[in-house]
Amino acid sequence: MSRAAVLAGLGTHVPSRVVTNDDLAGVMDTSDEWIRSRTGIAQRHWAEPGIATGDLAVEAGGRALKSAGSGDVDLVVVATTTPDHPCPATAPEVAHRLGLNSVAAYDIAAVCSGFVYALASAAGAIAAGIAERVLVIGAETYSTILDPQDRATSVIFGDGAGAVVLRAGEPSEPGALLGLDLGSDGSLKDLIIVPAGGSRMPAAAPGESGARPAGTYFHMQGKPVFRHAVTRMAASSRAVLDAAGWTPESVDWFVGHQANVRILHAVADQLGMARERTVVNLDRVGNTSAASIPLALGDAVSAGLLNPGDRVLMSAFGGGLTWGSTALVWPAVEAG
Numbered sequence: 505m506s507r508a509a510v511l512a513g514l515g516t517h518v519p520s521r522v523v524t525n526d527d528l529a530g531v532m533d534t535s536d537e538w539i540r541s542r543t544g545i546a547q548r549h550w551a552e553p554g555i556a557t558g559d560l561a562v563e564a565g566g567r568a569l570k571s572a573g574s575g576d577v578d579l580v581v582v583a584t585t586t587p588d589h590p591c592p593a594t595a596p597e598v599a600h601r602l603g604l605n606s607v608a609a610y611d612i613a614a615v616c617s618g619f620v621y622a623l624a625s626a627a628g629a630i631a632a633g634i635a636e637r638v639l640v641i642g643a644e645t646y647s648t649i650l651d652p653q654d655r656a657t658s659v660i661f662g663d664g665a666g667a668v669v670l671r672a673g674e675p676s677e678p679g680a681l682l683g684l685d686l687g688s689d690g691s692l693k694d695l696i697i698v699p700a701g702g703s704r705m706p707a708a709a710p711g712e713s714g715a716r717p718a719g720t721y722f723h724m725q726g727k728p729v730f731r732h733a734v735t736r737m738a739a740s741s742r743a744v745l746d747a748a749g750w751t752p753e754s755v756d757w758f759v760g761h762q763a764n765v766r767i768l769h770a771v772a773d774q775l776g777m778a779r780e781r782t783v784v785n786l787d788r789v790g791n792t793s794a795a796s797i798p799l800a801l802g803d804a805v806s807a808g809l810l811n812p813g814d815r816v817l818m819s820a821f822g823g824g825l826t827w828g829s830t831a832l833v834w835p836a837v838e839a840g
Contacts, residue, residue: 509627509638511679511832513572513669515840516802517563518549518662518789525659534655544765548662548790550647557665558588561598561643564665564798567840568639569602572669578635580609581626583618583642583794585823586649587611590701598641608635615696616761616822617686618642618794623670623830624684630672641667642794649698651721660763661722662790666798678812679835683747685740686828692732695725696823733767733821738774740829741819745775748831752776754815755831757804761820762786762796771819783809793822802839812836 524547525536539545551560561582569575580602582595595609614621619642626638643665650658673680700719701707708717737760745752752775760768762785769779785803792799797818804810812834819829 506675507631507633507672508675508677508680509623509630509670510673510677511668511835511837512671513568513840514667514798514802514805514837515564515567515569515571516664516666516799517560517567518664518799519551519555519560521550521552522547523550528659532653532655532658534659539659543660544784544787545660545790546787549664551645551663555645556588557584557586557643557645558594558598560645560663560665561594561641561667562601564643564667565598565602565639565641568667568669571838571840575603577604577637577639577669578607579626579629579638580604580607581612581622581638581640583612583614583622583640584644585613585615585618585793586645614822614826615824616763616791616793616796617820617824617826617828618822619666619797620818620820620828620830621686621826623681624686624828626670627681627684630670636672638670639667640670641665642796642798644793644795646722646793649720649722651718654721656726657722657724660791662792664789664792664795664799666795666802668798677835678833679837680832682831683744684828684830685743685747687736687740687826689825692825693823695729695732695825698722730764730767732825733763734770734774736825736827737771737819737821737829740827741771741775741817744817744829744831750815750831755781755817756814757781757783757810757816759783759797759800759804759816759818761822762789762800763791763821805839810834
């Protein structure tokens with residue numbers, strides 16, 4: 505029997521600073537009603553100056569290791585769009601700070617699909633016998649790349665981190681990933697992009713006023729992103745359900761990327777699932793990109809919604825464009 509990746513630990517962390525819709529309405533042309541009606545978001549957490557993605561990742565990763573009952577892992581994978589530095593990757597320092605010296609560690613950049621991509625990478629390492637236990641972290645400080653005057657993006661995103669520990673096990677065990685579906689469409693890369701900062705467009709120096717170059721901010725085209733998110737997540741979810749041998753009606757909880765409550769409900773509608781079976785926590789944390797699915801899992805466990813034996817479908821969509829899905833029967837794991 506092939507080796508499966510089995511979820512064995514879960515940890516989450518968000519910064520203490522809470523930014524409400526009313527807070528944003530005081531600095532830009534928006535309102536609580538405008539934000540809620542279009543996104544479902546009421547507040548988000550933003551890191552204080554000096555707090556980096558790696559700091560959040562260490563907190564969530566440590567809690568996941570504690571939840572798993574062991575700090576013994578062979579690999580650390582950090583999914584993020586907001587690394588501490590362009591070079592080197594954030595994961596090696598996170599591993600070092602967690603006391604995991606000399607283990608393999610690397611970053612994955614798939615924007616909001618990053619956590620699912622990281623799960624797939626970790627599952628592949630386990631299947632190949634490269635690793636027995638893997639720490640997978642999704643962590644973001646999106647507040648560092650948002651244009652504070654752009655209400656199309658600044659009202660949506662929050663900071664946070666979520667992590668899981670995967671261990672080698674049997675496909676029949678609760679917690680085993682029962683299928684993975686990944687995809688991308690690079691022809692649409694401009695729909696979600698930070699234009700400057702890479703080799704295609706190096707970041708320019710600030711002007712005489714000290715203003716930050718516009719190209720270093722995050723940009724998103726909301727309407728086409730909405731359309732592609734719904735169709736891609738629904739199709740990817742169907743592929744995973746087929747691989748698992750499940751019907752949409754048999755799924756207890758749909759844990760989708762927490763981008764927009766209307767997207768989550770539209771995907772559920774396309775799958776023929778009741779909207780009430782959709783886990784939603786974006787009203788409290790916003791869109792946390794690669795951290796959103798593990799944060800939603802943690803909140804669902806803490807709220808008593810997600811219980812051992814529940815069938816869980818996870819799906820995400822992000823820049824690239826990228827998308828991905830997986831499924832599992834929830835194991836006896838508490839959130840750290």
